[in-house]
Amino acid sequence: MEEGNPLPESDKEDSGKMALKILVIDDHPLILEGVAAALEGLGHGVRIVAARTAEKGLAAAAVNPDLDLVLLDVALPGVSGFALINRLRERFPMLPIVVLSAMDDAASVSRAMNAGAMGFVPKSSATRVLINVIKSVMEGNATPATLSATKPASAAMAASGVKESQVSLLTLRQIEVLSRVCQGKANKQIATELGLSEKTVKAHVTAIFKVLGVANRTQAALAARSVGVVFAS
Numbered sequence: 001m002e003e004g005n006p007l008p009e010s011d012k013e014d015s016g017k018m019a020l021k022i023l024v025i026d027d028h029p030l031i032l033e034g035v036a037a038a039l040e041g042l043g044h045g046v047r048i049v050a051a052r053t054a055e056k057g058l059a060a061a062a063v064n065p066d067l068d069l070v071l072l073d074v075a076l077p078g079v080s081g082f083a084l085i086n087r088l089r090e091r092f093p094m095l096p097i098v099v100l101s102a103m104d105d106a107a108s109v110s111r112a113m114n115a116g117a118m119g120f121v122p123k124s125s126a127t128r129v130l131i132n133v134i135k136s137v138m139e140g141n142a143t144p145a146t147l148s149a150t151k152p153a154s155a156a157m158a159a160s161g162v163k164e165s166q167v168s169l170l171t172l173r174q175i176e177v178l179s180r181v182c183q184g185k186a187n188k189q190i191a192t193e194l195g196l197s198e199k200t201v202k203a204h205v206t207a208i209f210k211v212l213g214v215a216n217r218t219q220a221a222l223a224a225r226s227v228g229v230v231f232a233s
Contacts, residue, residue, distance in 0.1 A: 019045030020138070023064065025057035025072035025084070026100070031123070035071065035100070041131040054079035054087075061092055069138060070097045074112060085115035096137045100130065136172050169211050177204040182221045 020042060024035050032050045039046045049064055051057040054076050061067060070088060074081030085097055097119075099112045104122035112120050119133040170178065173194075180190045187205065191198045205217070214220045 019047050020068045021047045021049065021064065021066055022134075023049045023051065023057065023060055023067050023070045023072075025051045025054070025060075025070065025076065025081070027052045027073070027077055031073070031100075035130075038127045038130060039134075041127055042134065053077055054081070054084040057084060058087060058091070061088065061095065067092075067095060069134065070095055071100050071134070072097065074099055074101045074103055074108060082111055082115050085112060085117055089116035098133060098137055136175070170208065174204050174208050174211075177201060178208050178220065178224050181205065181208070181217050182224050184221075 020039075022039065024032055026032055026035070029052075032048070032052075036046075036048045039048070049060050049067070051060045055078065057070070057072065061070065072081050072084060074085075076084065079087075081099065081101070085099075088095060088097055097117045099117045099120045100123060101108065101112075101120070102123045104120075104124070109120045118137045121130045121133050176194060177190055180193065185193075187198050187201045190196075191201045194201070196204075205220075208220055209215065212220055212223045214223055
């Protein structure tokens with residue numbers, strides 16, 4: 001595997017679609033290869049550029065101006081992944097960054113998000129979790145709601161009775177609505193922010209209640225916070 005150059009595409013491009021180009025920065029070759037295979041789930045051609053250190057990752061980003069996203073570990077040799085996020089944000093402010101790491105404690109998640117990451121996925125997560133987070137970031141749905149999934153969140157899900165399978169049924173638009181419900185915003189305000197009709201927002205809220213198995217907005221907000229999938233800024 002040659003660093004800094006695209007790996008073979010994980011899938012053929014769908015007709016009429018441009019392939020995504022993703023820089024994966026991780027010092028474990030098996031992780032690099034596994035991610036390339038996992039990203040087939042994005043549904044169209046994906047070109048992977050691999051780098052095993054922060055410095056090589058920065059160099060790869062510099063020579064690949066057409067990158068769509070960076071997926072990195074925060075436990076890297078030499079310069080830490082947290083510092084790398086800051087450096088990437090300074091040099092490539094428009095390039096989305098998602099963290100894929102075994103360090104999934106709350107402090108690490110918060111540190112990565114504060115540094116500028118738009119998503120955080122533990123390496124213990126199912127492939128679909130990674131795919132959902134990347135899709136959300138690529139579609140611009142990570143601001144102001146930034147997606148993450150952590151082990152503590154999974155434990156909270158079990159305790160609250162909300163299952164991961166339930167949350168995965170929510171659409172990206174429903175997650176956007178749910179994040180604002182967590183902020184205590186009314187349907188009219190949510191409609192204005194998202195450019196939707198109040199009737200459409202009400203329909204989304206009703207659907208969210210059904211998926212999460214809750215009866216009101218308070219229960220939905222508590223369920224979302226316990227799950228930890230939606231982080232509202």
